[in-house]
Amino acid sequence: MxxxxxxxxxxxxxxxxxxxxxxxxxxxxxxxxxxxxxxxxxxxxxxxxxxxxxxxxxxxxxxxxxxxxxxxxxxxxxxxxxxxxxxxxxxxxxxxxxxxxxxxxxxxxxxxxxxxxxxxxxxxxxxxxxxxxxxxxxxxxxxxxxxxxxxxxxxxxxxxxxxxxxxxxxxxxxxxxxMLTLPKRVIAGPGADVLFHALESYISRNAHPFSEMLSLRAITLLAKNLPRVYADVTDLAAWEQVTFASTLAGMAIDCAGTTLPHALQHPMGGLLDVVHAEGIAAVYPAFMEYTWSAAPEKFAAIAAAMGVDTRDMNTEEAAYSSVKAVTDFLKSVNMLPSLTELGVKEEHFDWIINNVQTTMKVVMENNPRVPDAQTLRDILQRSL
Amino acid sequence: MxxxxxxxxxxxxxxxxxxxxxxxxxxxxxxxxxxxxxxxxxxxxxxxxxxxxxxxxxxxxxxxxxxxxxxxxxxxxxxxxxxxxxxxxxxxxxxxxxxxxxxxxxxxxxxxxxxxxxxxxxxxxxxxxxxxxxxxxxxxxxxxxxxxxxxxxxxxxxxxxxxxxxxxxxxxxxxxxxMLTLPKRVIAGPGADVLFHALESYISRNAHPFSEMLSLRAITLLAKNLPRVYADVTDLAAWEQVTFASTLAGMAIDCAGTTLPHALQHPMGGLLDVVHAEGIAAVYPAFMEYTWSAAPEKFAAIAAAMGVDTRDMNTEEAAYSSVKAVTDFLKSVNMLPSLTELGVKEEHFDWIINNVQTTMKVVMENNPRVPDAQTLRDILQRSL
Known part of the structure; x- marks a missing residue:
């Protein structure tokens, strides 16, 4: 510890x-x-x-x-x-x-x-x-x-x-x-952001036993209940869990911060006014593919919290299953845009990468694996 | 909620x-x-x-x-x-x-x-x-x-x-x-008290989603690690988890309070200077036998947090298994005294019961099932 x-x-x-x-x-x-x-x-x-x-x-x-x-x-x-x-x-x-x-x-x-x-x-x-x-x-x-x-x-x-x-x-x-009258788009985007906060704070190099408890609880509650409120915005019992998960995740990032996806989103938000959760979602599959092997036990716990039955998997299998679990989850709430759809083009990459490596350096370095400029470019490229 | x-x-x-x-x-x-x-x-x-x-x-x-x-x-x-x-x-x-x-x-x-x-x-x-x-x-x-x-x-x-x-x-x-030089008795007693705080705050009528998270995490960490430090007082990694569990349980009782065992211990402590954790431990089996059926889902979660494999049990079976799990746990750290060993005798019951029902009424009423005077007497009698 x-x-x-x-x-x-x-x-x-x-x-x-x-x-x-x-x-x-x-x-x-x-x-x-x-x-x-x-x-x-x-x-x-x-x-x-x-x-x-x-x-x-x-x-x-x-x-x-x-x-x-x-x-x-x-x-x-x-x-x-x-x-x-x-x-x-x-x-x-x-x-x-x-x-x-x-x-x-x-x-x-x-x-x-x-x-x-x-x-x-x-x-x-x-x-x-x-x-x-x-x-x-x-x-x-x-x-x-x-x-x-x-x-x-x-x-x-x-x-x-x-x-x-x-x-x-x-x-x-x-x-x-x-929350009982929110339009679907304002359920899915912020809801996905709760997952992003919880997941990134959990894997962050600054995570600690208290923040890990908050993060995992938030993932568990969100994974179960966001689909319910997305299907039926009047489901108050499910909203109770989703709003509580959001608050827990907000406490967790206060302890441990966020990681690479948030580092990448900030320049997109600043330069192109990309919606926060959409910019993050677009890079999530590539970020997880790149990162999971650097913290297999944590990603295995994330998979279990997402509802994957990991009991017959070894740690690596369980960890890797989190990539599909999160990707499928984002798809299920229509929150898996491409960077292209969000207006981010290859011509923006240089500015984004430079900004990540200066303004968002501390956040990027919370990631269990820290990418160089070429790797950042690869992640962005794969997210177009 | x-x-x-x-x-x-x-x-x-x-x-x-x-x-x-x-x-x-x-x-x-x-x-x-x-x-x-x-x-x-x-x-x-x-x-x-x-x-x-x-x-x-x-x-x-x-x-x-x-x-x-x-x-x-x-x-x-x-x-x-x-x-x-x-x-x-x-x-x-x-x-x-x-x-x-x-x-x-x-x-x-x-x-x-x-x-x-x-x-x-x-x-x-x-x-x-x-x-x-x-x-x-x-x-x-x-x-x-x-x-x-x-x-x-x-x-x-x-x-x-x-x-x-x-x-x-x-x-x-x-x-x-x-903690690295504590004598065994000062490991087991306070350590058991962590379990008591976590368990009672979890089942308390005043429990809420935040306190439940704290309580369950404390039970999980304590059940795994108290036996380790009891066996080897120099096991720093296990102490990290036990001390953290203690703090979490302290936060949990701040939210949700304690229940019947603490209500019963206070008069024993006040009248006979009984050691806090020992007085509580003495009544625990009888308290759990009396209480579990009033909150079966919670006691089932307690069993799982204590390390019982409850996957093939129904809720009632899982819940009831918590009684044995906790009793065995207390035995394993030599913390299951009888009231007789602690100097509590039948002649003290009237004073104790009266004090519970006046001074400790609020705490007693946190319990999922609230005993009358005769039931309190039965619980004490069974704990002699």
């Missing part, structure tokens, strides 16, 4: 109907909230419910909803200005990963002057951020359970995470009832 | 050699520490190492070591006086469960006037406690990972826990190297 530190201070409020407690929860942390929300919170009535809940709890609020699927650092800074101007003492993010990461960035920038990139790249140190409450409306990033928020720099196209204990949410509300 | 709240703010420093970082960890939280230590920390050199580490980190310290296996509330209050008199701004507990609980109680009472029982029984509310750092030197209570500290009132013989978020340790150091 490597020695490790585990600390996750987020207060998780989990279960059907918990969104109804937003007012009670929020009033413990502030008087005026900036609501940072996805567009989807309007037609679903989630934004209106939040506003009513805060008002009923004696709080006031302002709304910020200007961002996109790969949140731009410039819009974070605009949101932070609004938070200061409105004298907000709390930021509440309601939505998918982008809204939650945006909320984290705004809470951070509201109390820290200058460019967020100075903090991302460790040039400046911060002491404070506004308290953050997160409410996921998709089961995907697990951002509600960790201290990471990923942004894109529109000037350099760098996409990179701010990782800072100051942006742990003080509380998160994980309510599976918020 | 019942809805639930999960929050555990303890910063866990886990791994061989981590005790060497005590000074670096402690200086983040205070300038003068009260060291609350078990007697065993003297011959093992642990107290001296702690004193040197704090001095090297530029801190000062005082020592408090006056307590017993079932810590008395009067001695907590004496320790709190010492902390105030010495102007300590941090309490460090090093030892088994008693030392750690004593440290928690002292950190609490140092900033809260009056009797600790007023807080235990909810008559007074507290706002502050000194920061607490815990270092377990046995793998047992898991107190390093939760907000509970159990004390005995020498006037009433009540033994009851203070449960308060203010006594979460700010940090704990879980170093398996500290």
């Amino acid at each position: 490597a020695d490790f530190i585990f600390n996750n201070p987020v207060k998780l409020h989990v279960g059907p109907g918990k969104f109804g407690q937003l007012g009670n929860v929020a009033q413990q942390y502030g008087k005026k909230a900036l609501l940072v929300v996805s567009d989807s919170t309007k037609p679903t009535g989630q934004l209106a419910r939040a506003q009513e809940a805060l008002t009923a709890a004696g709080m006031t609020w302002a709304v910020y909803d200007e961002f996109m699927q790969n949140p731009l650092s410039t819009l974070v800074e605009a949101g932070a200005s609004l938070a200061r101007q409105e004298n907000c003492d709390l930021v509440i993010g309601i939505g998918g990963g982008s809204a939650m990461d945006m909320a984290k960035g705004i809470a951070f920038c509201a109390l820290n002057e200058g460019s967020i990139w100075d903090y991302v790249f460790g040039k400046k140190q911060a002491q404070h951020a506004l308290p953050i409450i997160l409410v996921p409306t998709t089961a995907g990033t697990g951002s509600e359970a960790n201290r990471t928020a990923v942004f894109t720099n529109p000037e350099t196209h760098d996409k990179k995470g701010l990782v800072n204990p100051l942006i742990y949410p003080v509380a998160s509300i994980v309510d599976p009832e918020l | 019942a809805d639930f709240i999960f929050n555990n703010p303890v910063k866990l420093h886990v791994g061989p050699g981590k005790f060497g970082q005590l000074g670096n960890v402690a200086q983040q939280y205070g300038k003068k520490a009260l060291l609350v230590v078990s007697d065993s920390t003297k011959p093992t050199g642990q107290l001296a190492r702690a004193q040197e580490a704090l001095t090297a980190a530029g801190m000062t310290w005082a020592v408090y070591d006056e307590f017993m296996q079932n810590p008395l509330s009067t001695l907590v209050e004496a320790g709190a006086s010492l902390a105030r008199q010495e102007n300590c701004d941090l309490v460090i507990g090093i030892g088994g469960g008693s030392a750690m609980d004593m440290a928690k109680g002292i950190a609490f009472c140092a900033l809260n006037e009056g009797s600790i029982w007023d807080y235990v029984f909810g008559k007074k509310q507290a706002q502050h406690a000194l920061p607490i750092i815990l270092v377990p030197t046995t793998a047992g209570t898991g107190s390093e990972a939760n907000r509970t500290a159990v004390f005995t009132n020498p006037e009433t013989h009540d033994k009851k826990g203070l449960v308060n978020p203010l006594i979460y340790p700010v940090a704990s150091i879980v170093d398996p190297e500290l």
Whole structure:
């Protein structure tokens, strides 16, 4: 066992109907909230419910909803200005990963002057951020359970995470009832992302006994239950497991990080605005083929958690069976695009490979086997 | 899924050699520490190492070591006086469960006037406690990972826990190297207690998906590795798993509590100073026989986690097999005393039953099946 530190201070409020407690929860942390929300919170009535809940709890609020699927650092800074101007003492993010990461960035920038990139790249140190409450409306990033928020720099196209204990949410509300009207595409993509987080954190060189427990549990719950909610979006019992898996995986990446697929996706997201889970899914079969033999016991455990009956296999057979299990799983939820379909072409490879080896070097080196530039090119080529 | 709240703010420093970082960890939280230590920390050199580490980190310290296996509330209050008199701004507990609980109680009472029982029984509310750092030197209570500290009132013989978020340790150091010289009796008793915590939190009516994950993982790790360290106290790899299991189980009881065996042990500890794990072990077979059929799926999972091959059994068979698996396990580490051997006699039953039904009512009602007075008497009778 490597020695490790585990600390996750987020207060998780989990279960059907918990969104109804937003007012009670929020009033413990502030008087005026900036609501940072996805567009989807309007037609679903989630934004209106939040506003009513805060008002009923004696709080006031302002709304910020200007961002996109790969949140731009410039819009974070605009949101932070609004938070200061409105004298907000709390930021509440309601939505998918982008809204939650945006909320984290705004809470951070509201109390820290200058460019967020100075903090991302460790040039400046911060002491404070506004308290953050997160409410996921998709089961995907697990951002509600960790201290990471990923942004894109529109000037350099760098996409990179701010990782800072100051942006742990003080509380998160994980309510599976918020998932019951999601369109299929917003089930499959974020759902696959849960698998990616769980699998990569499990095999990461930074994994430790606590994170491994979280990762494997997330894989087991997700593999069983994502197909159920994909088939029937109203299956609340299955959503309970999927949302919980998402939160567990979000805790796991907080310990152990992600690996090669996330390293490859970030430049694609930054350069071409590729949807997070789709960019990752496209490289997954090639990544697994390349990686499994470097950590056979872990991939064998992944196969078992995916539901493969590995009892009559040796470790190598079981490990290799995980490649097919994950590939089949992604196919079953229509989440196995090619890079070509996502607009990634050979002409982008040089930029992507260079960016992976600079901006995403640390993440790439979490992988049990670390590719050189030529191998990265092969993986991308095989994923076209 | 019942809805639930999960929050555990303890910063866990886990791994061989981590005790060497005590000074670096402690200086983040205070300038003068009260060291609350078990007697065993003297011959093992642990107290001296702690004193040197704090001095090297530029801190000062005082020592408090006056307590017993079932810590008395009067001695907590004496320790709190010492902390105030010495102007300590941090309490460090090093030892088994008693030392750690004593440290928690002292950190609490140092900033809260009056009797600790007023807080235990909810008559007074507290706002502050000194920061607490815990270092377990046995793998047992898991107190390093939760907000509970159990004390005995020498006037009433009540033994009851203070449960308060203010006594979460700010940090704990879980170093398996500290276990390498433990005598067999101090391996088996605390080790069995890990199993008791994990099993009871797993079946508790307050269990939830997060605590269930912690509990089952603890059972699996403990069942495999406690026999190894019992056979060879120098087996560091096995100690890593046993100490981690203890911490996981400590987190699990923080979520879900314990059940009937702990409810029965507390009056025995309070009245007759029975050793915690021994009192519990004595009633375990009768408790399991009485309880298993009320939660067959959970007991079946316990059997599997204990290492029983349940694949060809139906749920009831698997569940019932857990009774024998646990009983055999306790026998294998010489931890299956009778109540008679522990000095508990039929003449004590009335007092014990009355105390269980008053002081320990909440804990008893966590059990999947709740016994009346006659059934409690039967369980005690069968355990003589």
